[in-house]
Amino acid sequence: MTTETTVDVIDKVLGLGPSSPLLALRDERAKLKHLTQTSYVAALHPSDPRNFSYAERATLAARMAALWTSQELLAHYRDLATTEGASGDVLSIADPAWTPEDEAGRLSVILRHVDLVTKNPKAATRDNIEKLYAAGLDDRDIVTLAGIIAFVNYQVLVVAGLKMLRDN
Amino acid sequence: MSDAVHEFTLDALEWQPYVKPVDLQTATPEQLDALKVTPSNTKVSAYVLVLAQETEMLAERSPLFNDIMYSDGGLSRGGRELGALAASFVNHCIYCAQVHANRFIQLEKRPEVVEEIYQNGLDADLGEHDQALFNFGVDLTAHPDNVGVYQFYHLRETGLSDLEILDLIHSVAIFGWANRLMHTLGEPHRKD
Numbered sequence: 215m216t217t218e219t220t221v222d223v224i225d226k227v228l229g230l231g232p233s234s235p236l237l238a239l240r241d242e243r244a245k246l247k248h249l250t251q252t253s254y255v256a257a258l259h260p261s262d263p264r265n266f267s268y269a270e271r272a273t274l275a276a277r278m279a280a281l282w283t284s285q286e287l288l289a290h291y292r293d294l295a296t297t298e299g300a301s302g303d304v305l306s307i308a309d310p311a312w313t314p315e316d317e318a319g320r321l322s323v324i325l326r327h328v329d330l331v332t333k334n335p336k337a338a339t340r341d342n343i344e345k346l347y348a349a350g351l352d353d354r355d356i357v358t359l360a361g362i363i364a365f366v367n368y369q370v371l372v373v374a375g376l377k378m379l380r381d382n
Numbered sequence: 383m384s385d386a387v388h389e390f391t392l393d394a395l396e397w398q399p400y401v402k403p404v405d406l407q408t409a410t411p412e413q414l415d416a417l418k419v420t421p422s423n424t425k426v427s428a429y430v431l432v433l434a435q436e437t438e439m440l441a442e443r444s445p446l447f448n449d450i451m452y453s454d455g456g457l458s459r460g461g462r463e464l465g466a467l468a469a470s471f472v473n474h475c476i477y478c479a480q481v482h483a484n485r486f487i488q489l490e491k492r493p494e495v496v497e498e499i500y501q502n503g504l505d506a507d508l509g510e511h512d513q514a515l516f517n518f519g520v521d522l523t524a525h526p527d528n529v530g531v532y533q534f535y536h537l538r539e540t541g542l543s544d545l546e547i548l549d550l551i552h553s554v555a556i557f558g559w560a561n562r563l564m565h566t567l568g569e570p571h572r573k574d
Contacts (some may be wrong), residue, residue: 238545
């Protein structure tokens with residue numbers, strides 16, 4: 215992912231070239247823009263991916279972008295999933311209509327959590343965290359997953375707001 | 383220990399995690415380093431100690447949050463708190479709403495705005511400027527796939543510059559992030 219760490223993902227997905235007024239506006243908040251990009255790397259391609267592979271992170275992000283019909287981010291994360299070598303079940307994650315055959319397995323439990331916290335976070339309760347523990351996730355896994363979900367949703371909102379500025 | 387709070391309140395709350403926080407006594411150098419970037423070094427909150435389970439993300443998130451909420455120029459501090467409050471109402475993050483409602487009152491000295499929101503929620507009837515900020519926060523949080531010319535028109539109508547709108551977008555979006563951590567990884571209890 216060497217190129218992904220140097221190219222600003224949000225500028226890229228919104229097609230903001232050097233002459234774009236929105237690019238100039240974003241650069242007025244250079245620190246925030248930089249930290250948004252470094253947060254992206256920390257969520258999608260951290261130095262130690264531990265129990266969430268880079269491919270799985272990219273397809274989870276694609277799934278969340280699809281849940282919000284954020285076409286620009288969906289296209290980006292599909293490409294990233296390919297770059298990260300996603301295949302089989304991991305590749306299928308990107309499709310929100312897909313559910314794994316083993317309904318009680320780790321991946322099923324994770325996907326139900328991702329879908330809930332993305333589209334209806336207010337409905338989440340302690341019970342949802344207990345289900346993640348029961349599926350074999352440890353404390354750090356749960357915080358990692360929460361962080362990936364939270365970051366991608368932030369990014370979806372930022373891209374939606376910036377698109378409004380770009381097109382009006 | 384008091385029961386968990388499930389209704390919006392302005393009372394002082396304490397957030398208790400469902401997930402094990404990092405123990406400061408046994409924290410790794412990386413964890414201690416990431417914990418340093420929060421405003422208070424000596425007393426680290428349970429929330430931040432939970433997030434320290436994932437050090438690399440926390441190290442970027444804390445300064446990002448602070449820059450979005452406290453940077454100079456652009457949208458007023460109170461305006462950013464209103465964006466945060468709108469997001470927290472949609473996502474039902476009781477703790478986030480309590481903190482940022484009180485901060486709004488502290489900054490703006492207009493408790494009636496918060497009272498109206500706490501009484502009527504997403505249907506709050508506010509003055510034109512506050513209404514524009516609040517409605518945008520609600521719309522972007524609930525329907526990021528349906529934000530466009532209508533929302534933009536109302537923000538412009540109330541006199542917001544491009545930079546102010548950019549700041550509002552980020553203050554709402556960072557609570558799309560914060561709410562999804564705080565509301566899902568623990569719950570608030572009333573302070574005794």
